[in-house]
Amino acid sequence: MTERDFSQSVEPLLKVEHLTVAFGGRPVVDDVSFSIAPGEKLALVGESGSGKTVTSLALLRLLPDAQTTGRVLFNDGGQSRELLGLPERDMRGLRGDDIAMIFQEPMTALNPLMTVGEQIAEVLRLKRGLSGVPLAEATVDLLASTGIPEPARRASAYPHQLSGGQRQRAMIAMALACQPKLLLADEPTTALDVSLRGQILDLLVSLQQKNGMAVLLITHDLNLVRRFADRIAVMQRGKLVEQGAVVDVFESPEHPYTRKLLDSKPERDVVEPNGEGPLLMEARNLRVGYPVPLPGLRGWFRKSEFVAVQDASFSLLSGRTLGVIGESGSGKSTVALAALGLLPFTGDLELEGGRRWQRKAGADKPLRRLVQVVFQDPFSSLSPRMTVEEIVGEGLLVHAPEVSAVERTERVRQALGEVGLEESQFPHLLSRYPHEFSGGQRQRIALARALIVEPRLLVLDEPTSALDVTIQKQVLGLLQRLQRDRGLAYLLITHDVDVVRAMAHDVIVLKDGEIVESGSIAQVLDTPQHPYTQRLLAAV
Structure with a gap:
């Protein structure tokens, strides 16, 4: 391990010595040592599977099936306590009080059957003994301190009724709740758009300074590290390979793996199509609205309408990529669902040859082959009960039922090979299940499923937002190659400006359901005219 500026001028708040965590005798964290000073912000970075999250969970002894060795020393008011040997009763008192954790995905970490206010109140009741009016007031005050709008109303909401950024604020x-000395933040901004990432980051900074707490940030987002952390520790395959001040490591990384991470920014490798290709999709004055109940007795008799997309017009030619960017709630995913014929809309949406969605299974079947989709999270979009062969070959069963079982299996192999998955590399590939693959490999399976029916247009809904920077770069390179080889058109929905810059030929910017700016990638990203676009780019 390369170690720079590791010595602390003050007594560390947390000191980890030779931490090793194994499952079934196989170490996934191997001889890791680091420390965090009071009030310091340390970022633990690395790819998926590097051991970042396991390390943070081991500090709180939240891995009951793991074999853990080493020492974790916590400075509790001048008294050093060894956490790995602490009785469970004492450990329960320390969790939440002195060391708290923000988990990666609030939608799964929050209880869907309790309001967010009830879940915050539970902590206050158990840890601080509050009840009655003081409990209710403290709950709302805590939500208000995170900057969530209308905190009293949000306290009565269930997790699914909040946006991603609001759920993350509730988790924070x-x-x-108990003003911990150390906060473990596990990917606190994953899958949030750039402006929300900036807001959550600014919130963590202000709360950290206000409360004087130390923060261990687990992330693969290097832009986040540069803006937030004092020091960085880099993990690769369970080992800590480099650590030091953020400025030093970013300016002169010493380990090859650190240099690889820093060089993983998406690269533009797209071809400008020669001449005008065939028109695959054209939207004119697209409008999507949802009925919502009116408050009070009026809601029994009539409903109001929430307009998610208003007067949107765009076109997409063969071999080109149209990027759609905007904040959460701007209408990006609604545009994608309308383009796929999965939502009712008004206006006009015309596909190749002047065809239109009828929203009838039989009538739309030929168009389903023309337009395919790759979703944001392949783990939830791939059936856990189906093998890879069944998942990828399902489209042929629907759109080419005349293909024999033998030929279908061969075409599944070809589709998987085209996205970089070969049986020579993955024995018994076709009989494996999605959980046996990494996030990047699952996304490749999702791509193969879409490509096997030979579509002309792919709707890509945040295809790399949940992937590490190195895996993201690989998947984007694969998409660029497929576009060159097949002449595919992409409707790319994303909040990542770097991804749009690497992939898109044209871009539209959505705000509150309306297109506020559109044009070529150079026009919109290099010389933005609308203040909202300028703000989005400034948040990168």
Whole structure:
């Protein structure tokens, strides 16, 4: 391990010595040592599977099936306590009080059957003994401290009724309920758009300074590290390979793996199509609205309408990529669902040859072959009960039922090979299940499923937002190659400006359901005219 500026001028708040975590005798964290000073912000970075999250969970002894050795020393008011040997009763008292954690995905970490206010109140009741009116007031005050709008109303909401950024703020409120000395933040901004990432980051900075707590940030987002952390520790395959001040490591990384991470920014490798290709999709004055109940007795008799997309017009030619960017709630995913014929809309949406969605299974079947989709999270979009062969070959069963079982299996192999998955590399590939693959490999399976029916247009809904920077770069390179080889058109939905810059030929910017700016990638990203676009780019 390369170690720079590791010595602390003050007594560390947390000191980890030779931590090793194994499952079934196989170490996934191997001889890791680092420390965090009071009030310091340390970023633990690395790819999926590097051991970042396991390390953070081991600090709180939240891995009951693991074999853990080493020492974790926590400085509790001048008294050093060894956490790995601490009785469970004492450990329960320390969790939440002195060391709190923000988990990676608030939608799964929050209880769907309890309001967010009830979940925050539970912590306050158990840890601080509050009840009645003081409990209710403290719950709302905690939500208000995170900057969530209308905190009293949001306290009565269930997790699914909040946006991604609001759920993350609720998680932060729970973690800070007892003003911990150390906050473990596991990918706190994953899959949030750039402006929300900036807001959550600014919130963590202000709360960290206000409460004087230390933060261990687990992330693969290097832009986040550069803006937030004081020091960085880099993990690869369970080992800590480099650590030091953020400025030093970013300016002169010493380990090859650190240099690889820093060089993983998406690269533009797209071809400008010669001449005008065939028109695959054209939207004119697209409008999507949802009925919502009116408050009070009026809601019994009539409903109002929430307009998610208003007066949107765009076109997409063969071999080109149209990027759609905007914040959460801007209408990006609604545009994608309308383009796929999965939502009712008004206006006009015309596909190749002047065809239109009828929203009838039989009538739309030929168009389903023309337009395919790759979703944001392949783990939830791939059936856990189906093998890879069944998942990828399902489209042929629907769109080419005349293909024999033998030929279908061969075409599944070809589709998987085209996205970089070969049986020579993955024995028994066709009989494996999605959980046996990494996030990047699952996304390749999702791509193969879409490509096997030979579509002309792919709707890509945040295809790399949940992937590490190195895996993201590989998947984007694969998409660029497929576009060159097949002449595919992409409707790319993303909040990542770097991905749009690498992939798109044209771009539209959505705000509150309306297109506020559109044009070529150079026009919109290099010389933005609308203040909203300028703000999005400034948040990168």
